[in-house]
Amino acid sequence: MSTVPHQPGLTPRFCFNQTALRDFLRLSRSATDDSIAQNLNNLVAPGTSTVFSPASTSSRLPRPDAQRGIESAACSAFKDRVLFPAWQSRSDVLSYCASVATSEDPSDPNLIVRQQEDARARKRVVNERLDPYSGRYFPREARTEVLAALLRNENMVENIVRARTWRVIGERCDNGGHEWEDALDSWNRHMNGNRP
Template identity: 55%
Template sequence: MPPSGSMSQTSPHLTPHFCFSTTALRDFLRISRSSVDDTINQQLNALVTPARAGFDPSSTLHRASRPLARQVDAQSCRGFKDKALFPSWQSRSDVLNYCALVATSPDPDDPIRIEAKNEKNQEMVVDERLDPYSARSLLNEPRTEKLASVVRQERGIENIIRSRTWGIVKERCGETVETWEEALAGWQRANAQL
């Protein structure tokens, strides 16, 4: 959970229902990613101190090649990482870890299990020639398996996004920590001591 006053989105109220609603889960992840990771260059640009002399109109006389990304001062970078980037990553990790736990737990409310139990209780025999859809519940996977698949997929996406974002942070902030995993672990250790 991000600290209060954080610029990132906080975790939603975590319940199994939230996880099984894969649309809500994916929406949370998409919105969180778009607020920090997808706009990383713009956010870092906003941290760069504007020119002290103000806007120079002569700067528009010549078209220049793409300007090099400007370095962001260490204090601004640290504040951005501590208040926005890492809390956002931690929030998404918390959600994915919780939903992974839900996906590996027994699900007494699984509609497929309930339907199978009801059919077994009724001991109904249906001829598939008369009702070709009678076996449809056998084709469906339990929702815990569907959730586990979504969590695996989203963790893969998360890894790609964090690697890309960390590469930009390293370049713009002069960061020496090699991987996002090491950087996040360091932030977690520092916050655990508070």
């Protein structure tokens, strides 16, 4: 089982560094969600279900549904120790960066350049009869706007990845018939109730 990356220090600088933010999300997803089938296969102890016999390899039959599952204790331990902490770590990063994206950014390095470009655009004389493209002006986006767009995309990806992972877990383990959101909320309530 691959190791889940630790949550980075949450600072505005981390959020505005798109490479670091995307790398953390990518590595965390690849360690848990993208390799969910392998992670679940690691929970099954080989050779514990039946005694090996050479005759068992002569034909291929699908396993009965009762044998496809993984022990509920192993599944619960995986969800509680690996899956939900990874999901919560990514949720914390996305939530923090969303708050950064909606806050004022007085240290934006492109603020002065954008203000100058806006002033020049307002002073420009536009005659679309002579030049149909003279009316075009595409202002630069503030880095908070760029971050907000990135976070919208990453939240959509996160929802898709979690739904797929939860579906695979439901096929191999007992997920209690809950949606992944409910299971994560329940785990959070349980973890917060056990903290000193």
